[in-house]
Amino acid sequence: MLSEQSATTVRATLPAVGAAMGQITERFYARLFEAHPELLRDLFNRGNQASGAQKQALAGSIAAFATYLVNHPDQRPDVMLDRIAHKHASLGIVPEQYPIVHEHLFAAIAEILGDAVTEEVAAAWTEVYWLMANALIAIEKRLYARSAQTGWREWRVVGRTEDTDDVATFTLRPVDEGPVPGYRAGQYVSVGVTLADGARQIRQYSLTAAPGAPERRFAVKRVTGDAATPDGEVSGHLHAHVREGDVLQLSAPYGDLVLEDTDAPLLLASAGIGVTPMIAMLDQLAAAGHGAPVTVVHADRSPAAHALRTDHERYAAALADARTVFFYEQDAEGHGRPGRVDLSEVAVPAGTRAYLCGPLPFMRAVREQLIAKGVAPADIHYEVFGPDLWLAQPAAEAAAAAA
Structure with missing residues (x-):
């Protein structure tokens, strides 16, 4: 080359x-x-x-x-x-x-x-x-x-739910009432909004429903900044201003972390808002009747901060052979295991394919533990929200x- x-x-x-x-x-x-x-x-x-x-x-x-x-x-x-x-x-x-x-x-x-x-x-x-x-x-x-869609398309918000104190889920249908193109579980859409200063800013949000749904659904975590990072402009705008009946511009679905059609055992590991692509994957696996073992791992600050937890548990329960292992830094008793993710006591079947989404330190730690358990590096796939570092x-x- x-x-x-x-x-x-x-x-x-x-x-x-x-x-x-x-x-x-x-x-x-x-x-x-x-x-x-x-x-x-x-x-x-x-x-x-x-x-x-x-x-x-x-x-x-x-x-x-x-x-x-x-x-x-x-x-x-x-x-x-x-x-x-x-x-x-x-x-x-x-x-x-x-x-x-x-x-x-x-x-x-x-x-x-x-x-x-x-x-x-x-x-x-x-x-x-x-x-x-x-x-x-x-x-x-x-x-x-x-892509079945060229450029931006207008979608109307037909539902909004508050999952946690800082996560809201939006459900949208096309304004033109035309067909809803398919996508692959794990993919995201770009959402374009016009802010108060006239700037048009774009962010990506993972779709949280299985492909084939008659709408688009995604969850947005309000990004709260600190001394080094500003507050999230788009997430703040969506939380503060977007309600049922409002119209947003969405791109076609994209993203290379997608659930492949496989009979292999799976492990879906997420932390925080990284749960979103995993929900779509679980929804698809449940709908397809996936029969191989599925291990669902999630880490969060507390059960109350665990966005989409009901869906997490419901889709996993619909599978023939699945178990959930949740880790919480606070208030874990009766809800999960205390502390950060530790896979030492989690069985990982031979031939497992793993999908990871969350902060980089979390994904690196999980990847190292999976490799130590014999999972092939080529079978560990990940998604990073934001610039891929x-x-x-x-x-x-x-x-x-x-x-």
Whole structure:
């Protein structure tokens, strides 16, 4: 994929570029939004920009892609590319936007690295960028072609329930009363809202009903910020202002963490609002009459904070061979096990396929425990809400450490 000459140059400069990637992406976004303020207002997640999460994810993904190219010259990291492409498709990213990113990204590289960016270095990293960009464009084109919906569609809220103090579930049907296209359990939709300052912000929410339902249903946790992270703009807006009868714009369903058709034993592990894709998976398994063992693991602050707990228990109880193991940091007595997830006493059948969703520390801990129990790494799948730092961060850190 990467030419031999460029591979040699990228391998030699990867430590320096990786070490400076944080500064590069910082400068990139500043340039991009100065030239195109509408992108920050109407496309990019302003919360992730403010917290620095999006900058970290971009830096890591570029470093991860370049590292993979030089270490595996005849392959490409399709898992990472598919994940990014699904998110891009849910936002409506188009090929014409990639040259804009290239322009400002490489201007930022030149500003930060200065004279170190020779013509040879610029050419090599340009090749890396367009290999990644063209791969994403091709995947996104296929996703758009397969989708029954083009662009945004208006959906009316026909139901709202308060699951916990900070989680609300919204049920919607299309305003045009047309057919509701199918999706795969585990996928999400993008929701676009216009905020008080006129900005149009977009967020993704996992669908919580089995495919085939005559509506869209998703749960939204109100994001409360802290010193490092602002309050959630869209989640706060949905909680405060959206009621039955209101209209929202939704994308087609996307997402690469999907429940495969399998007779294998399954383990569905979630924490907090990460429960949402697992509910759809359980609903589908119950409807399909899945007969193999299913282990349902969930971690939360307390039983009262456990969103969709009734559905969690109901769908699991409908399966032929399923058990739930809930962990609570508070008020666990009579409801589950105390403390954080500990699988030491949880039986995991041979051949288990696992699906994880929750904060990164939770998923890393569960993954390590599952591997120790003999689950193959290739059979452990995950979903990250927000910028994906799992795959990207280690590569960026490794590149920086080599400097």
